[in-house]
Amino acid sequence: MDTTCDQHGSWDVYLKSCPCRDVLDLLANKWTALVLGVLAQRAHRFGELRRAVGGISQKMLTQNLRNLERDGFVSRKVFPTTPPTVEYALTPMGAEVSAHLVALSTWSQSNFDRIRDARSTYDTRSLEPVN
Amino acid sequence: MDTTCDQHGSWDVYLKSCPCRDVLDLLANKWTALVLGVLAQRAHRFGELRRAVGGISQKMLTQNLRNLERDGFVSRKVFPTTPPTVEYALTPMGAEVSAHLVALSTWSQSNFDRIRDARSTYDTRSLEPVN
DNA sequence: CTGGATCCTGGGGGATACTG
DNA sequence: CAGTATCCCCCAGGATCCAG
Numbered sequence: 001m002d003t004t005c006d007q008h009g010s011w012d013v014y015l016k017s018c019p020c021r022d023v024l025d026l027l028a029n030k031w032t033a034l035v036l037g038v039l040a041q042r043a044h045r046f047g048e049l050r051r052a053v054g055g056i057s058q059k060m061l062t063q064n065l066r067n068l069e070r071d072g073f074v075s076r077k078v079f080p081t082t083p084p085t086v087e088y089a090l091t092p093m094g095a096e097v098s099a100h101l102v103a104l105s106t107w108s109q110s111n112f113d114r115i116r117d118a119r120s121t122y123d124t125r126s127l128e129p130v131n
Numbered sequence: 132m133d134t135t136c137d138q139h140g141s142w143d144v145y146l147k148s149c150p151c152r153d154v155l156d157l158l159a160n161k162w163t164a165l166v167l168g169v170l171a172q173r174a175h176r177f178g179e180l181r182r183a184v185g186g187i188s189q190k191m192l193t194q195n196l197r198n199l200e201r202d203g204f205v206s207r208k209v210f211p212t213t214p215p216t217v218e219y220a221l222t223p224m225g226a227e228v229s230a231h232l233v234a235l236s237t238w239s240q241s242n243f244d245r246i247r248d249a250r251s252t253y254d255t256r257s258l259e260p261v262n
Numbered sequence: 263c264t265g266g267a268t269c270c271t272g273g274g275g276g277a278t279a280c281t282g
Numbered sequence: 283c284a285g286t287a288t289c290c291c292c293c294a295g296g297a298t299c300c301a302g
Contacts, residue, residue, distance in 0.1 A: 011240045014165060016185030020243040024236055028159045034145060046284055054147035057276060062285065072249025083283040084282080093245060100235045101159075105144050107228060108154040112142055114224060115154055118203025177264055188296055193265065214263040215302080 026071060027097060031056055031064050033105050036090065036098040039074065043089035073097060157202060158228060162187055162195050164236050167221065167229040170205065174220035204228060 011020045026032060031053065038044060038052045050061055065088060068074040073094035079085040090098060142151045157163060162184065169175060169183045181192055196219060199205040204225035210216040221229055 011243055013236045013240050014169065014183060014185055018185075020239045020246075021186075023239040023243060023246055024164060025161055027235055027239065028161060028164055030156055030159060033155060033159050038145065052145060054145055054149075055152075058285080059277090060275065063275090070250055070253045071246050072253070078284095081283095082282090084285085086284060093242070093249070096242075097235070097238060100231055100238065104158055104228070104231045104235075105155055107231065108151045108158065109142050109144050111224070111227075112151040112154060115151075115202050118224070119201055122201045122203070189265075190297090191295065194295090209264095212263095213302090215265085217264060 023071065026067055027101065029064065031060060032068070033101040035061070035064055035068070036073065036094060037102045037105055039088060039090045040095065040098040040102055043087050046086050046088070049088060068094070154202065157198055158232065160195065162191060163199065164232040166192070166195055166199070167204065167225060168233045168236055170219060170221045171226065171229040171233055174218050177217050177219070180219060199225070 011018050013020050013024055034053045034056070035049065038049060044052065046061070046065075049065075050056060050058060053061070056064075065074060065076070069076050072091055075089050075091050075094075077087045077089070079087070142149050144151050144155055165184045165187070166180065169180060175183065177192070177196075180196075181187060181189060184192070187195075196205060196207070200207050203222055206220050206222050206225075208218045208220070210218070
């Protein structure tokens, strides 16, 4: 069928309705790599995290953290102080994935020059007619 | 400033308007990991690719392939046959990133059981009041 | 077969205001 | 400080039709 993959605990993410698509969607999210990347350095409080990930809105950060917490990538510890203190950290499982994601964002940083070149090549090429 | 990062060819993806955010957005896309994952096995024609990545629409596949081609991750070779034949393949740079992305989707597959557990724990916990 | 062009809807995601 | 709730807009993305 379409949704079952197989019965032995192995899934094929290339199938349309494979349940682990959810996980991949979460990990391959606009913000996830950055959030987990920051948490990979050390635990952060909410406001810290918000400032460390430039441009993320409060709503999106909350939403992402909830999802990451639900799937077991992030732990949320509340200290009953006033004003409230909440600390987010990676779980062991979160550390595993963050390694891959950090590799990705690091790669993007250090290879951006090659990509700029590729873009300008592509853009100029699409202007010239067949020559 | 906010957008410049530094002047020596190094960028900080954690800054709001860092240009390599574009790249990360492309790579951390719902479909990119799957498309590059399929192409990592061998070159594919458009229809093949569409069928290999279950659930992707023709529009999204085209769009993704254009972006991936523009940034130099995928090559597009047209054979002047009738009906037209177009073959997509990874560039060397595409092979580099696909390695990271494949690692990610593979991880999602093989650890989905742990995530299922984390979810059910989270869901049942949120039902119980403080005990 | 490989796409481009169009129409249209759902929800992603920002801004703002309010609570504990 | 760390959220939740609401309003609302915009566009990602599916469906459909058409073309080389």
